[in-house]
Amino acid sequence: MSVNPEGPSPAAVAAPGSASSPLTERHERAAAHADYRAAFNAAQTAMALVDHEGRVVSANDALGTLLGTEPAALHEQSAAELVDLTGDPRTWHAYREVLQGRSARFRCTRRLKHPDGRSLWTEVTVTPVPGRPRALVSVADVSERRELQARLRHIQMHDPVTRLPNRTLFFERLSTALEASSYEPGGTGRIGLCYLDLDGFKAVNDTLGHRVGDRLLAAVAARLTECADSDGYARSGGHLVARLGGDEFAVLVEDSMGREQLAELARSVLVALQQPFDLVGQRLSVSASIGVVERAADGTTATGLMQDADTTLYWAKADGKARWTFFDPERNAYRMTRQALSSTLRPAVERGEFALEYQPLVGMVDGVVRGVEALVRWNHPQFGTLAPNRFIGIAEEDGSIVQLGRWILRSACRQARQWQIDHPGATPLFVSVNVAVRQVWDSDLVADVAGILAETGLAPHLLQLELTESAVMGSAGRPLQALQALSDMGVRIAIDDFGTGYSNLAYLSRLPVSVLKLDGSFVRGFRYDDGTHPNPADETIVEAMVQLAHRLGLTVTAECVETAGQAERLRRIGCDTGQGWLYSRAVGPERIDGMIGVSQQAV
Structure with missing residues (x-):
């Protein structure tokens, strides 16, 4: 049995200028109250009416079903605890502002546990009831919408040929890794990057066609992922392997253990890619040039890191290809000086x-x-x-x-x-x-x-x-x-x-x-x-x-x-x-x- 929501006041039910008797007015108010109660309970959206302290005054059947209990059992319970509004200080503050009448509306997304064990993504909306010390809490199941958004984001953020993260996701992850708030206690606070492209890939595309070229890229991606996964110093989250476009790839190492780790990773990538590829009757051999950068994350920008990686990759190619090269500040200073002299x-x-x-x-x-x-x-x-x-x-x-x-x-x-x-x-x-x-x-x-x-x-x-x-x-x-x-x-x-x-x-x-x-x-x-x-x-x-x-x-x-x-x-x-x-x-x-x-x- 549902706990009845509060009905409208008599003034809200009686029509202005009505000549009805007091008994008739009471019957009309009772009928309107019953209509509101029925609508509240029949609503597909899970809802609860809460007082100014956030305790449930009444809840509808949809909320009881969502939480796996009878609506009556929710009476006097804290709505914030029921829908997980207490864990985040900012969310809790915004919720209290609505309850106290200092804010017109509050909305957030929360992940709740369904009684059958499933996780649900819900959108919680809190709206004050005008003229009453009450607020309406509504909880909408948006799991399907979230899943669709996740699938669309995955498509948007991943390369269709290699299924690796693409350039957009790579830079998003890189920018996050460089934020001071992302440094974990006990971590090294350093970041490493192997930036590479394939030597001679254009010749494969030109002579054998893009279909074979795409298969080669997918095979290269698999070997890069294997090298990254087998790196003995990898964090629990693993290294990020991404295709940045064309035949360019990157391996991002968060919480790098230093130059030796990056050198060993670059060596393993070079050896792995130099092994022949057997692709549907085609035996292909390629190599890679790799630019390696490793440094403290503090003070490093995504743009600066990529510029240095690109410069180092150029050095690897200029030095003869099929090799890896570490970023050298002195060599880079010489290059920058040459550029400055050339421009002036x-x-x-x-x-x-x-x-x-x-x-x-x-x-x-x-x-x-x-x-x-x-x-x-x-x-x-x-x-x-x-x-x-x-x-x-x-x-x-x-x-x-x-x-x-x-x-x-x-x-x-x-x-x-x-x-x-x-x-x-x-x-x-x-x-x-x-x-x-x-x-x-x-x-x-x-x-x-x-x-x-x-x-x-x-x-x-x-x-x-x-x-x-x-x-x-x-x-x-x-x-x-x-x-x-x-x-x-x-x-x-x-x-x-x-x-x-x-x-x-x-x-x-x-x-x-x-x-x-x-x-x-x-x-x-x-x-x-x-x-x-x-x-x-x-x-x-x-x-x-x-x-x-x-x-x-x-x-x-x-x-x-x-x-x-x-x-x-x-x-x-x-x-x-x-x-x-x-x-x-x-x-x-x-x-x-x-x-x-x-x-x-x-x-």
Whole structure:
């Protein structure tokens, strides 16, 4: 038997202006009360009327069925305990606000235990009764809706090919793992990530089709999951293996035990994926490149972790593929510096951040400065003064070497002409300028040189252009035509670092070369003062190259001359000019002024 709900007041039942007798009004109120009671008990939604303390005043049959008891047995019980509103402080506070009349409505979702053992998801709504110290608690079974939502979420959050968590779920789990509130007591507070993609997967798709490619991805996913599950340090929840898209996968390790754990996991993944895959008559072999990151979760962001993982994966591929590589902060700092330099290189030319220094090229016989090599320096506002090896390679990669090279050439020619004007009685110095092959391909170098010589008034024979041996020896087509045109103009062409590249001597008779610059590695073998004896083979090789050059009408410059003993031996075997710290480091143009016409042998 249900406990009767409270009925409406007489004023609410009697029609305004009614002429009914008091007895009739009582009968009408009783009938209305009975109707409300019947509707309350017949409702399919489980409901209870509670007082301002939250005790059940009346409950309907649906609530009794939901809780597995008679409605009458619920009388005076705490509704909050019946539907689990006491466990969460925020939920309990919101519920009490409605009971006290300070809030118009409260709704939450709760998981309840059905008498038959099933778990039910319910939506509990608490609404105050106007004008009465009562509230109506309704409990709706939303289990089917929750299950549908769960199925839809699973579809939305999982990859249909591999059935692994997809990119969305991966980042959701990663973000949660990085929240400070998720660190468990006694945990390590660290996080690890293996980020990988398959080497050569595109070839499988292109040659065998996407169907075979999908089967391969599913097989890879199975092996990754097996590796993650067998990891001896895995938490009770296991590692998260996800497909991030294409042939990219990730293994997220929460509460990492350190680099060794991640290294062992990466090794096991690499070995597992290198085993052949047998897929419906197709035997396929693939490998993977893996970027590994491991660090404290505190202070780490999902974006930062993934950026470092992506960078490390790139390193693994650049280092030869089929390998795993740990994130290296120093290597990353170098990469970031390169990016910073690359993005500011072109504007730096316009801002005048570059300057030239000059290293003397000295006659080996008399020690007189014959010329200078122009060496560019970048006065970077953030990184200070940078030598050419820090940025020339970047300039060649992004093409800014054309603009920078043109500035170097113009500045060097202008300075050489100025020295000639300032020292009219001395033999004019020639200036040697390094030229990158890309300057020949991406610009009209011949026109640039001709224009700059005309603009500065420098004679062509006082300009020497240096190209590396590897660039000159393989010259053909446009580069060779440009070199020939420059030589015909009177400009001298020098091969820099000779002896370290192809060393195809047959080219020397065909190229318009005037000077060979011997690489410093040969010259260093001439030292006595470091406690070692010179290598006789070095002297033999250098002497042979000098004799060959002279027979071809070329002059020879020895680089990296550091001691008087080296200079004497190089002079004896016939080197024409020397360059190195024995004579001078690269210095500003004002220092070269004081060297013109003065022997440097005693320096």
